[in-house]
Amino acid sequence: MKIITPLKTGVLLLGLALAGGGCAKNKDVDPSITNIAVTNPDFQLLEDAAIRGGVAITLGNKNPNDPQGNYTVFAPNNAAFNRLGVREAVDLTALQPDFLTKTLLYHVYSGSLAGSALAAGSTSASLLGPTRRIITRADGSKYVNGSKILGTDVKAANGLVHPIDKVMIATGGNVVESAVALQSAKVFTQPELTLLVAAVVKCNLAGLLSQPGPYTVFAPTDQAFRDAGYPTVDYINNLTPAQVTALTGVLANHVLAGNLGNKFSPELPDGTSVTTFGGGSLQLGTFSNGVLTIKSRGISTPANLAIPDVQCTNGVVHVIDRVLRP
Structure with a gap:
């Protein structure tokens, strides 16, 4: 064209x-x-x-x-x-x-x-x-x-x-505000991260992820959530208490804090295993061409960084193409 x-x-x-x-x-x-x-x-x-x-x-x-x-x-x-x-x-x-x-x-x-x-x-x-x-x-x-x-x-x-x-990319907002900006089509003309925002709200994690942190957050796309069995916002809103507990554990597996918080892709300890906020572990692949992969125990194929290095006021968000099941 x-x-x-x-x-x-x-x-x-x-x-x-x-x-x-x-x-x-x-x-x-x-x-x-x-x-x-x-x-x-x-x-x-x-x-x-x-x-x-x-x-x-x-x-x-x-x-x-x-x-x-x-x-x-x-x-x-x-x-x-x-x-x-x-x-x-x-x-x-x-x-x-x-x-x-x-x-x-x-x-x-x-x-x-x-x-x-x-x-x-x-x-x-x-x-x-x-x-x-x-x-x-x-x-x-x-x-x-x-x-x-x-x-x-x-x-x-x-x-x-x-x-x-x-x-x-810098959003001028915290991690939650940045996700909401994508969800409400203030970044792309088409909404994105709608299922992540719904999950964070349902699991009462919005307050935590709005705190100073700093955090490094791996944020799955809507398609990643659908592929993981969370097809719609209504489905997430109607989860049972036991399902909410399970989803909370999944979300906690996407967050790094402490000395691993606020890390851009070239700062992440590639080729190593890191402990998540929820106590799980992630295997970081080799840093190459500005990106790396992330593998959790609950998935067979590693996640890729779809949009890495989004600067937020309380950390860095990396948009990924798979949900990192614990």
Whole structure:
């Protein structure tokens, strides 16, 4: 399918709007951050997202809140958007515009944040508000949250660009609020995690998972719950007391706390067994290409990270494709 015409028209208009400043008139002048995306085919989907999310003009101009007029952008490449199911511009319509705008702002720092400043354990504020942290693995690879930093210090007329391999997501809410945002179609235009939210409410765990934590939560998709024998919200709402007790144990097997709480995928102790909040155990697979598998005793096929590394105010949520039965 071809890229939809309105977005391409937007690119042309954007180019004209920036011609007087952000767009270079000779090869010795750095392009703006927006024009780097426009001219680099590896950032085609970032370009489309920036237009749809209303931040293209902002990143094509100087930052009025920085003395040097600079922004720093952690820039997801096309493959990063592919991980979310976005393969062409029209796929962005599956995301709510407000969520898309906030997601893009989470990738932006006000000022210059050079690659040399991206030290392990350091954090940086975003235009959205929530911070991001830098993680370094034993092999020397460097990540911002769960996204691998593929390069640093691509110079622009209005700042710096650091390419990354995954789109970063921060909800601005706690674990429960974040799940409810998905359930109420405030993230995707189609509801998701509806069965998880119903299960958490039925088992009276919403209060616990709203506490400071921190938690690392593996959140099964609706299809994962259906595959595990929980077909509808009504079915969950009508569970017997004994079934609720069993479901509570299942949910507790999806939560890590203590020193395992608030862990992005590159921070999880891959290749090891970890103890869950409910006292069960999970076997974490090998970390590869930014993800790993999770195996519990009650399932034969490990779960995959469908949407990893969602930053919440009291931890990190990883959306998975199977229910982790104890």
